[in-house]
Amino acid sequence: MSAVTLQSFAHGRGHALELADALGATFGEIGVHKFPDGESRVTVAAPAPTTILYSPLDRPNEKLVELALAVEALRRGGAARLVLVAPYLCYMRQDKVFHAGEAISQKAIGGWIGSLFDRIVTVDAHLHRVTDIRDVFPGRDAQNLTAAEAIAGFAREQGFSASALIAGPDAESIQWVSHIAGSLGAEAIAGEKTRLGDRDVRIAFPDARIKGRAVLVADDIVSSGGTVTVAVESLKRAGAADIVVAVTHALFDAEVEARIRAAGARAIWSSTSVPHPTNAISLASLLAGALHDEIEIENEKQK
Numbered sequence: 001m002s003a004v005t006l007q008s009f010a011h012g013r014g015h016a017l018e019l020a021d022a023l024g025a026t027f028g029e030i031g032v033h034k035f036p037d038g039e040s041r042v043t044v045a046a047p048a049p050t051t052i053l054y055s056p057l058d059r060p061n062e063k064l065v066e067l068a069l070a071v072e073a074l075r076r077g078g079a080a081r082l083v084l085v086a087p088y089l090c091y092m093r094q095d096k097v098f099h100a101g102e103a104i105s106q107k108a109i110g111g112w113i114g115s116l117f118d119r120i121v122t123v124d125a126h127l128h129r130v131t132d133i134r135d136v137f138p139g140r141d142a143q144n145l146t147a148a149e150a151i152a153g154f155a156r157e158q159g160f161s162a163s164a165l166i167a168g169p170d171a172e173s174i175q176w177v178s179h180i181a182g183s184l185g186a187e188a189i190a191g192e193k194t195r196l197g198d199r200d201v202r203i204a205f206p207d208a209r210i211k212g213r214a215v216l217v218a219d220d221i222v223s224s225g226g227t228v229t230v231a232v233e234s235l236k237r238a239g240a241a242d243i244v245v246a247v248t249h250a251l252f253d254a255e256v257e258a259r260i261r262a263a264g265a266r267a268i269w270s271s272t273s274v275p276h277p278t279n280a281i282s283l284a285s286l287l288a289g290a291l292h293d294e295i296e297i298e299n300e301k302q303k
Helices: 010-023 060-076 103-116 149-156 171-184 226-237 254-263 284-302
Strands: 005-010 026-034 040-043 050-055 079-084 120-124 141-145 166-167 185-191 191-195 200-203 214-222 242-250 267-271 279-281
Touching: 005 010, 005 060, 010 026, 010 279, 026 079, 040 060, 050 060, 050 226, 050 284, 060 079, 060 103, 079 149, 079 284, 103 141, 103 214, 120 284, 141 284, 149 171, 149 242, 149 279, 149 284, 166 171, 171 214, 185 284, 191 242, 200 284, 214 279, 226 242, 242 254
Parallel strands: 005 026, 005 050, 050 079, 079 120, 120 141, 166 185, 166 214, 214 242, 242 267, 267 279
Antiparallel strands: 026 040, 191 200
16 A cells, blocks of 8 residues: 555546646545435545545535545544645635624634644635634644745746736735746736725726736636726726736636636636636646655655
């Protein structure tokens, strides 16, 4: 039996296989059977002493139940160490109570996931007031990787250079966008967002720096797409010669994608954190770099 195996549900199979290949780990697919009443029967592959479970947690509610069932089977089957690789990690937004009676979802889900796994690895977790991912999983080994270098590397391959602008849709994005810009030797700018109503947002950019230039609009997560769409429209009006959107987590549907393109984006590139038609930027190398220590430790034990 291999010292390390990587297992995945069908919904993450393609990207999990890519990661297993990068790690040199044995791959096993987790089977799920749906009963007529909506319950799931989960069947895992044979676990190794260290088992990595790969599961992007977009549209998470059903996935979380099946994740717990897989953990029970893997532990009982002999997995001494379980590592969750969730390139997209759900329920991270709400880290405080905004209205009486609300659950703090980050605390509830983070504490529960932490009780199941020995280590959690994610990418660009959507954190606000909590800045350290280890605070989400008390007492657990946890890493929050960033896709900024992977995005910059792909943009470079596609012809983006130091002459391009890397634009964040709002002030909150500037630190992340600056990371991408720094890798390219390019300039970073952020839009000034003004909210006029629940669905009425204005974003202003410094026009004089945009005209005639290629612009990469970068954001960590896009779901409804409203902010990115308005940002693209604003950049187009300011005279940008070419606009491309790059995002770590593509949670939007085909209708939102069409709106972003209609606003003026020539292309949309997303990372493989979530399976999506816009996937272009592989995270396999980034994740493998973080997980190679699991392989090395188990290889040493086998000597």
